[in-house]
Amino acid sequence: MLLDLIPHIINGLALGLLFALLALGFMLIIGVMEVINLAHGSLFALGAYVALAMMAPDGGLPFAFMEPYYALPAVPRYLIALVVGPLVVGLVGMGLELCLRRTYGSDPLYGLLLTFGAALVLEETIREIWGSSEYALPIPRGISGGFIAGDLIWSTYRIYAAVFAAGLIGVLWLFLNKTPYGAVIKAGAHDSEMVRALGYNLTRLRLLVFGFGAALAGIAGIVMAPIWGIRPVVGVDAVIPAFVIIVLGGVGSFWGAVSAGIMVGLVVALTAAFLTDWSLLSMYLLLLAVVTFRSRGLAGKSSVLEA
DSSP states (O other): OHHHHHHHHHHHHHHHHHHHHHHHHHHHHHHHHOOOOTTHHHHHHHHHHHHHHHHOTTSSOOOGGGHHHHTSOHHHHHHHHHHHHHHHHHHHHHHHHHHHGGGTTSOHHHHHHHHHHHHHHHHHHHHHHHOSOOBOOOOOGGGSSEEEETTEEEEHHHHHHHHHHHHHHHHHHHHHHHSHHHHHHHHHHHOHHHHHHTTOOHHHHHHHHHHHHHHHHHHHHHHHHHHHOBOTTHHHHHHHHHHHHHHHHOTTOHHHHHHHHHHHHHHHHHHHHHOGGGHHHHHHHHHHHHHHHOTTOSSOOSSTTOO
């Protein structure tokens, strides 16, 4: 019985780590900008669509100059998509931050409404370019398919996704805690006016952090695309778990968000194995159970990026 659960546990870990990666980008923006970015899910979807355009000739960019590019093997194209996708999404995020500047210092509702409108604009733009059909992201043969180990069939891609997400989360933690740039970002999340008083350009910091958080959403969208599929409304499916994870883990903790992401992924995967109709509801029940006894989440702290 336990052996039968192992593939579901692996699936849950992969899903949870990807959820955590998405939620950490969300937390970066909330911490430094003090804005709840409702367009985060649409940026997640945009990353998946940009990767689709980089991987498939019929993926939405039928430009003649792209034909030699599509002749490249699948592995280089996939690696290029992993770089270009987050860069494009990061630039879009930076453009959104420029629009948000007029709302700083005003009622937070203005920023909330602006990002909600941006989410609608991004979703409709995706529909105009790619249509409303669902796509599957082509991936290199080396990370597709499955293999048999211990009389069980394992998904190669899900193991790759779990390792990739775990590695990226580790790199992000090192960046935030072991580099001077990460220290400035953490300080901006704790006290933005103090950062300004120390001579740092707060306007530039906000721009770069928003772009960085958006890029994390984009790369999460690319890696999760083969698991969830690609469709215009996939961003809604992503942003809701991100909200749940932030509240569940505690708005003040990096590792709280990672732990909450893994918990949500495991709960959803294990519930889907036995009660498919309850799989999405299970994460809300988990949230309710935790915040009933710990209102600040698992590891809530005063600073959004405090480890």
